[in-house]
Amino acid sequence: xxxxxxxxxxxxxxxxxxxxxxxxxxxxxxxxxxxxxxxxxxxxxxxxxxxxxxxxxxxxxxxxxxxxxxxxxxxxxxxxxxxxxxxxxxxxxxxxxxxxxxxxxxxxxxxxxxxxxxxxxxxxxxxxxxxxxxxxxxxxxxxxxxxxxxxxxxxxxxxxxxxxxxxxxxxxxxxxxxxxxxxxxxxxxxxxxxxxxxxxxxxxxxxxxxxxxxxxxxxxxxxxxxxxxxxxxxxxxxxxxxxxxxxxxxxxxxxxxxxxxxxxxxxxxxxxxxxxxxxxxxxxxxxxxxxxxxxxxxxxxxxxxxxxxxxxxxxxxxxxxxxxxxxxxxxxxxxxxxxxxxxxxxxxxxxxxxxxxxxxxxxxxxxxxxxxxxxx
Amino acid sequence: xxxxxxxxxxxxxxxxxxxxxxxxxxxxxxxxxxxxxxxxxxxxxxxxxxxxxxxxxxxxxxxxxxxxxxxxxxxxxxxxxxxxxxxxxxxxxxxxxxxxxxxxxxxxxxxxxxxxxxxxxxxxxxxxxxxxxxxxxxxxxxxxxxxxxxxxxxxxxxxxxxxxxxxxxxxxxxxxxxxxxxxxxxxxxxxxxxxxxxxxxxxxxxxxxxxxxxxxxxxxxxxxxxxxxxxxxxxxxxxxxxxxxxxxxxxxxxxxxxxxxxxxxxxxxxxxxxxxxxxxxxxxxxxxxxxxxxxxxxxxxxxxxxxxxxxxxxxxxxxxxxxxxxxxxxxxxxxxxxxxxxxxxxxxxxxxxxxxxxxxxxxxxxxxxxxxxxxxxxxxxxxxxxxxxxxxxxxxxxxxxxxxxxxxxxxxxxxxxxxxxxxxxxxxxxxxxxxxxxxxxxxxxxxxxxxxxxxxxxxxxxxxxxxxxxxxxxxxxxxxxxxxxxxxxxxxxxxxxxxxxxxxxxxxxxxx
Numbered sequence: 001x002x003x004x005x006x007x008x009x010x011x012x013x014x015x016x017x018x019x020x021x022x023x024x025x026x027x028x029x030x031x032x033x034x035x036x037x038x039x040x041x042x043x044x045x046x047x048x049x050x051x052x053x054x055x056x057x058x059x060x061x062x063x064x065x066x067x068x069x070x071x072x073x074x075x076x077x078x079x080x081x082x083x084x085x086x087x088x089x090x091x092x093x094x095x096x097x098x099x100x101x102x103x104x105x106x107x108x109x110x111x112x113x114x115x116x117x118x119x120x121x122x123x124x125x126x127x128x129x130x131x132x133x134x135x136x137x138x139x140x141x142x143x144x145x146x147x148x149x150x151x152x153x154x155x156x157x158x159x160x161x162x163x164x165x166x167x168x169x170x171x172x173x174x175x176x177x178x179x180x181x182x183x184x185x186x187x188x189x190x191x192x193x194x195x196x197x198x199x200x201x202x203x204x205x206x207x208x209x210x211x212x213x214x215x216x217x218x219x220x221x222x223x224x225x226x227x228x229x230x231x232x233x234x235x236x237x238x239x240x241x242x243x244x245x246x247x248x249x250x251x252x253x254x255x256x257x258x259x260x261x262x263x264x265x266x267x268x269x270x271x272x273x274x275x276x277x278x279x280x281x282x283x284x285x286x287x288x289x290x291x292x293x294x295x296x297x298x299x300x301x302x303x304x305x306x307x308x309x310x311x312x313x314x315x316x317x318x319x320x321x322x323x324x325x326x327x328x329x330x331x332x333x334x335x336x337x338x339x340x341x342x343x344x345x346x347x348x349x350x351x352x353x354x355x356x357x358x359x360x361x362x363x364x365x366x367x368x369x370x371x372x373x374x375x376x
Numbered sequence: 377x378x379x380x381x382x383x384x385x386x387x388x389x390x391x392x393x394x395x396x397x398x399x400x401x402x403x404x405x406x407x408x409x410x411x412x413x414x415x416x417x418x419x420x421x422x423x424x425x426x427x428x429x430x431x432x433x434x435x436x437x438x439x440x441x442x443x444x445x446x447x448x449x450x451x452x453x454x455x456x457x458x459x460x461x462x463x464x465x466x467x468x469x470x471x472x473x474x475x476x477x478x479x480x481x482x483x484x485x486x487x488x489x490x491x492x493x494x495x496x497x498x499x500x501x502x503x504x505x506x507x508x509x510x511x512x513x514x515x516x517x518x519x520x521x522x523x524x525x526x527x528x529x530x531x532x533x534x535x536x537x538x539x540x541x542x543x544x545x546x547x548x549x550x551x552x553x554x555x556x557x558x559x560x561x562x563x564x565x566x567x568x569x570x571x572x573x574x575x576x577x578x579x580x581x582x583x584x585x586x587x588x589x590x591x592x593x594x595x596x597x598x599x600x601x602x603x604x605x606x607x608x609x610x611x612x613x614x615x616x617x618x619x620x621x622x623x624x625x626x627x628x629x630x631x632x633x634x635x636x637x638x639x640x641x642x643x644x645x646x647x648x649x650x651x652x653x654x655x656x657x658x659x660x661x662x663x664x665x666x667x668x669x670x671x672x673x674x675x676x677x678x679x680x681x682x683x684x685x686x687x688x689x690x691x692x693x694x695x696x697x698x699x700x701x702x703x704x705x706x707x708x709x710x711x712x713x714x715x716x717x718x719x720x721x722x723x724x725x726x727x728x729x730x731x732x733x734x735x736x737x738x739x740x741x742x743x744x745x746x747x748x749x750x751x752x753x754x755x756x757x758x759x760x761x762x763x764x765x766x767x768x769x770x771x772x773x774x775x776x777x778x779x780x781x782x783x784x785x786x787x788x789x790x791x792x793x794x795x796x797x798x799x800x801x802x803x804x805x806x807x808x809x810x811x812x813x814x815x816x817x818x819x820x821x822x823x824x825x826x827x828x829x830x831x832x833x834x835x836x837x838x839x840x841x842x843x844x845x846x847x848x849x850x851x852x853x854x855x856x857x858x859x860x861x862x863x864x865x866x867x868x869x870x871x872x873x874x875x876x877x878x879x880x881x882x883x884x885x886x887x888x
Contacts, residue, residue, distance in 0.1 A: 186759055245747045245754045252744060255733030262691060262722065262730055263745040263798075264713040322735045 016335045023342030030345050034219035044337035045226045046285045050308035051329045052237045053281035056274040058312050059250040061321035063119040065278045067126030072301030074134035075286035080143035080296030101283025109275035113268045135298050144295030154291035161222040168214020172207045179203050238326035254321025314364040381406040381571050387438035396422045398595045411586035412575045415817035419595040420575045424542050428462040429455040459539030463529045469517045476500035476513035479532040503531040523554030541572045548815050551676035551843045559585045579610045591616035626850035627826050631833045633668035638837030639806040644698035646686040652694050656682045658861040664837040671852035672841045673877050679861040680841045684808045688722035689715035721804035725811035731795045734784035738794055739765035741783050746802040768797035789820025808839045845874045859884045
């Protein structure tokens with residue numbers, strides 16, 4: 001693999017790096033301050049959670065779920081009712097919220113997968129429907145504040161700040177050990193191996209990022225719980241999409257649905273799972289969001305679906321389906337987050353921020369399409 | 377000597393890293409049918425794309441001289457204005473538009489903001505008559521078959537006042553009788569002074585229509601043969617194309633079919649999935665022994681693909697009834713998954729549309745139909761996947777830099793091999809191969825035939841559906857003849873000839 005290919009494969013990572021450097025320079029280092037990094041994580045947690053779910057929908061053939069923001073609002077409203085107004089047991093309330101999310105998901109997924117109504121239409125209907133129901137639940141008012149025992153579930157930090165650095169080092173060691181181990185098993189079984197130099201440099205970069213993150217977090221309040229939740233979700237879905245048989249099916253269907261069907265894949269089931277899962281993750285995001293804003297508001301979740309979709313496309317998912325990875329989408333989400341955060345710190349007008357984000361989204365996709373064209 | 381209408385002089389076209397054409401010369405005389413033959417990837421299509429302006433002037437070296445003038449085509453429009461029209465292998469018709477609308481697409485009649493539909497349809501009907509189509513020009517394209525669509529493409533070319541008609545594998549997806557109609561049409565055009573260039577893999581057709589044959593291999597012209605003066609036997613042409621003798625177009629097989637029956641189908645009935653009162657497969661019974669290749673021959677629309685797909689987990693049709701026995705045991709195949717589990721495989725005729733995920737690499741396509749073989753509890757062992765994919769790559773001699781390569785980047789023959797590996801990997805006992813060599817070159821065909829022979833040598837049962845009669849005759853132990861959803865005849869390898877098969881089809885068509 002030569003330098004050109006390395007650059008091509010990691011264009012978004014490099015772009016992210018450049019943007020981060022630019023804002024660090026413009027904000028004289030404020031972007032990478034310990035407190036701001038913690039902030040960045042909290043601010044963008046919902047985008048990462050939703051984008052991971054959106055990726056599965058996009059993989060099935062470039063389909064998007066527009067109802068995400070409204071579901072976040074509705075589940076948030078239900079959480080507010082149960083926890084703040086009825087003062088219910090937290091476990092019961094959270095389980096009920098997740099179940100409601102699954103129920104909403106089954107409803108939408110049923111029409112999409114088994115009646116074959118285009119996802120765009122079903123979720124557009126959902127966008128209107130669930131927003132309406134949410135307003136009915138809230139009676140148009142905001143519910144707040146949430147009790148401390150709920151907020152602490154999502155907004156607190158684990159252990160002493162120093163733990164962050166220690167955990168960073170431990171994870172790095174485990175990561176490197178795993179890489180060495182898997183290389184050795186591959187060697188033993190006589191499988192094809194990746195170029196050693198490429199693999200070492202990649203491992204080194206990831207290790208440095210993890211340790212640097214741990215160090216930065218240790219300078220402030222330590223590991224935010226939300227980061228742990230994000231790590232679990234990202235790891236789980238990354239594994240699911242890249243290493244499992246059901247995960248592979250999303251790519252097969254997005255790439256060629258007829259071929260997938262004639263290979264014995266139950267395509268309806270895969271569609272169903274994609275949209276059911278999207279609603280499930282929307283419910284999770286809703287629980288995170290009400291904790292972060294300490295309220296359930298009628299306007300909550302507005303445009304969240306767009307943030308998730310943008311993160312997917314910036315992260316390299318194909319608008320025609322069949323292409324995209326969870327790590328890529330996470331990079332896309334961080335990219336959007338850094339852009340937002342950096343411009344805010346610089347004090348750029350909010351209207352301009354929107355315009356810039358729009359252009360960046362288009363540029364990312366244009367760049368992706370162009371670089372693929374050159375390939376041929 | 378007739379006037380030269382087109383001369384392409386020392387055309388050289390390079391793509392990054394590859395020289396696709398190297399000093400190619402082509403001379404076409406007015407009013408002749410000139411055939412262009414060569415293996416896939418030899419550069420035939422590239423040459424025609426240079427000629428029609430798809431690769432614009434300046435992106436290649438050399439000269440195009442058309443009717444005595446040097447041409448510098450920037451777009452397809454430029455070449456069409458001169459009367460050069462190319463009809464691609466993949467038809468460029470819009471299914472939900474009428475025949476007339478399609479024919480004048482990009483060449484609309486009337487004014488820009490006031491189209492004249494009366495004139496459009498009147499002209500269209502006139503041209504349809506010329507190509508021998510009885511359909512009204514107001515019929516939607518999706519409602520007519522591929523053979524007729526091909527004729528519409530030709531009518532469309534006529535509407536552009538064509539002087540030089542280029543056809544890129546026009547008969548690849550047509551059956552014998554539709555092909556004949558098309559070829560006869562070319563001969564008729566020849567009488568009217570229209571010059572044609574035809575690219576084809578079917579040498580018998582070329583022998584039938586062409587006056588001259590230019591052979592291209594690896595981006596260079598090998599020779600141009602004149603029907604009147606030169607040896608244009610298939611052996612000679614094939615030798616020029618592949619650079620070696622293919623003394624036997626079909627590999628010989630040492631094994632004999634066993635007595636045991638691999639697949640038996642009884643009283644199979646299938647109705648159309650949308651027009652549910654229409655019977656597509658009518659009371660078909662057939663059997664295949666272990667180690668036997670059985671061919672199903674018939675015209676396009678005879679119901680062969682429909683029969684195969686309905687057997688394969690009811691992938692086609694409605695209201696299906698009948699009995700299937702695999703290895704002597706009756707099985708219920710309600711889904712594709714059940715069919716695969718019961719060791720049946722269907723290798724589709726449409727590898728790009730129904731068979732492969734083009735955006736995915738070779739190894740993912742290889743394991744797609746039987747992923748439990750490379751996974752434990754739903755977790756995929758990628759390294760093992762790559763290993764087995766490499767094994768199949770070696771076994772089938774698939775030409776690719778690596779199994780990590782996207783299938784979309786491979787040539788047709790290699791894609792077909794990946795498709796075959798996919799189904800061989802599923803370890804079937806019975807394979808239904810639907811047009812296994814469609815659109816691939818002679819060399820790759822031979823390799824595919826060898827693979828099929830290996831399969832039956834290993835005791836598998838193979839059903840081969842093919843529109844190319846020589847292939848069916850050369851490969852099969854037994855041949856079923858199918859027409860209009862019914863099995864109308866059965867011939868052994870020894871008694872079968874092209875004439876007998878066609879006779880059986882025609883006899884049944886007349887209702888005797």
